[in-house]
Amino acid sequence: VNPGGACEGDMPINARGDIPRIGDPAFDALLDRSLEPEGTPAGLRPLAEGLAALEAAELRSRPGAEASALAAFRSGVGRSAAPARRRPGSHPVIARLLTARAAAATAAAAVILGGTAAAAMADKLPAPAQKVAHDVIGAPSTPAGHPTHSASPQASSLPGHSAFGLCTAWANANASRRRSQSQLVLRLGEAPGERHGVVRPQARQAIRRALGRTGPPGRQALHRALACAEP
Amino acid sequence: VIGAEFPAVLRAAQDGSDMAFSVLWRDCNPVLLRYLGVAAPNAAEDVAAETWVQICRGLRGFRGDEQAWRSWLFTVARRRAIDESRRRSRHPVSPLAELPPEREPRTADASVLALENLAAEAVVTAIRSLPPLQAEVILLRVVAGLDNEAVAEIVRRSPGAVRVAAHRGLRRLAQTMSPAGVTR
Numbered sequence: 001v002n003p004g005g006a007c008e009g010d011m012p013i014n015a016r017g018d019i020p021r022i023g024d025p026a027f028d029a030l031l032d033r034s035l036e037p038e039g040t041p042a043g044l045r046p047l048a049e050g051l052a053a054l055e056a057a058e059l060r061s062r063p064g065a066e067a068s069a070l071a072a073f074r075s076g077v078g079r080s081a082a083p084a085r086r087r088p089g090s091h092p093v094i095a096r097l098l099t100a101r102a103a104a105a106t107a108a109a110a111v112i113l114g115g116t117a118a119a120a121m122a123d124k125l126p127a128p129a130q131k132v133a134h135d136v137i138g139a140p141s142t143p144a145g146h147p148t149h150s151a152s153p154q155a156s157s158l159p160g161h162s163a164f165g166l167c168t169a170w171a172n173a174n175a176s177r178r179r180s181q182s183q184l185v186l187r188l189g190e191a192p193g194e195r196h197g198v199v200r201p202q203a204r205q206a207i208r209r210a211l212g213r214t215g216p217p218g219r220q221a222l223h224r225a226l227a228c229a230e231p
Numbered sequence: 232v233i234g235a236e237f238p239a240v241l242r243a244a245q246d247g248s249d250m251a252f253s254v255l256w257r258d259c260n261p262v263l264l265r266y267l268g269v270a271a272p273n274a275a276e277d278v279a280a281e282t283w284v285q286i287c288r289g290l291r292g293f294r295g296d297e298q299a300w301r302s303w304l305f306t307v308a309r310r311r312a313i314d315e316s317r318r319r320s321r322h323p324v325s326p327l328a329e330l331p332p333e334r335e336p337r338t339a340d341a342s343v344l345a346l347e348n349l350a351a352e353a354v355v356t357a358i359r360s361l362p363p364l365q366a367e368v369i370l371l372r373v374v375a376g377l378d379n380e381a382v383a384e385i386v387r388r389s390p391g392a393v394r395v396a397a398h399r400g401l402r403r404l405a406q407t408m409s410p411a412g413v414t415r
Binding site for chain 1: 249253257260261265279284287288350351354357374376379394395397398404405406408409
């Protein structure tokens with residue numbers, strides 16, 4: 001409270017003598033980060049300290065974000081290269097049709113489903129997951145008769161068609177931004193024990209949603225995946 | 232900021248080097264998230280991922296220095312944030328029935344991790360309370376490290392208008408954060 005009986009916090013901004021007026025070079029110095037908090041006018045010091053803390057504070061990305069970006073980088077840079085440099089077996093038509101959002105989601109799908117997108121690119125995923133990765137990010141396709149790898153926990157614990165159905169459900173849930181559903185579909189594929197837990201109804205919901213958007217060949221796989229999620 | 236090595240890093244990334252791209256990503260993604268935390272609340276990570284997808288597509292054709300690189304990155308991010316905002320207004324998201332906390336899938340929550348620093352949290356909260364233009368120009372100037380002209384180009388205002396908006400925002404922040412401010 002000042003000598004006149006008014007509370008400083010209630011005073012209009014222009015009446016606060018310790019805060020510079022608009023146009024004051026101190027603001028430019030703050031914006032240019034050319035002024036240390038100690039050198040700022042008293043009224044701006046808490047703000048200067050806050051901005052310094054904001055600049056210094058580490059903001060971590062969610063797990064897998066860098067791997068997703070790298071997958072997008074590999075597919076994006078490869079797609080803009082000359083056709084002769086394209087990897088044999090890549091799928092430029094599908095890649096071109098993908099929207100930015102779908103590309104991000106499917107790149108993330110490839111990363112999570114196989115552990116890393118590198119696994120997809122190195123053709124190290126189980127056959128069903130490799131097929132999805134092949135379709136969506138242009139990873140090498142698995143030739144007929146190629147033995148199924150056991151790198152992915154999803155496919156190692158489920159029959160191939162069911163794993164493919166789960167992949168489709170996952171991609172669908174992820175593209176629809178149903179993050180909790182997509183996580184649950186993943187967990188359904190990860191551990192057989194989880195199929196009997198709370199995961200199951202949510203996963204069923206995700207798979208049913210995928211059914212409505214999938215053509216006949218995918219539907220069969222989804223039905224098999226759904227069977228895994230049924231009681 | 233990468234600094235003097237930026238041209239070499241960019242060239243290597245344009246030639247397809249994963250490592251070089253990672254350097255670019257690690258340098259910019261934290262500030263991108265910080266900006267999107269205000270420009271696209273609740274969708275910052277998704278919009279950042281979409282931004283990088285678009286950046287990857289145009290990376291080979293990009294020419295410019297580090298300031299131009301950041302300007303391009305934040306221009307793309309801003310457009311994606313606007314698209315996301317329109318999409319959400321057309322298709323509001325209805326929350327699913329929530330799982331009990333003990334059954335929720337465990338992933339690190341970037342927004343929670345980001346708020347570990349209480350001083351930074353206070354500033355972010357205060358910035359969010361500003362009018363959108365003021366908040367945006369302050370983040371682009373202070374967090375993204377762009378100059379006034381670059382920010383003016385991104386937000387499509389005159390440099391003078393950007394400077395005034397930034398000053399107004401800072402002045403309001405100073406009032407909020409000072410010991411005599413209304414929030415303490």
